[in-house]
Amino acid sequence: MALDTTALNRQMTHFDGRDAIWLFGYGSLIWKVDFPYRERRPAFIHGWSRRFWQGSHDHRGTPEAPGRVATLVRDPGAECHGMAYRITPEVLTPLDVREKNGYLREVVALNFTDGDSAEGLIYLATEENTAFLGDAPLDAIAAQIARAHGPSGPNRDYLLNLAEALRALDVDDPHVSALAQRLA
């Protein structure tokens, strides 16, 4: 089980003084939007790939039987597509709690699909957090997702909702679609 990252994230001062911040969502933040935002725009970030390599002990699994949820891994030349939200700084308080199982705020360069760019923030779970599970054969990842269930619901719903949201954005993510096919 990971260290609770809530307190660490509250120490981040990078965006202090701003009245609004761009948050880039690449996992559940694309399809589970339970926070207020001023606007949202499809966007992508360079040099990252989405992977179901982060353990979920608190939302989509339990400490005894963790699920698997999305994080990003460095991948030069790759692009990860998702959704950017313009939020006010106080919205980070509940998001830090939602993402507390190993995710840390990280500053990134965002590219909006329709043109311009901005500095933004992601919640990133690196291999240094103790909930990180890392790579495994796709069949094994899919089987773990098929079994796992946590306080936020079945792990399969996380995966299938993400696959559906990416389809709606016209985004092809071979890792997500290969897993979704195994669960369908």
Ligand code: SIN
């Ligand atoms: C994100 O969606 O951007 C972070 C990971 C998650 O909450 O699924």
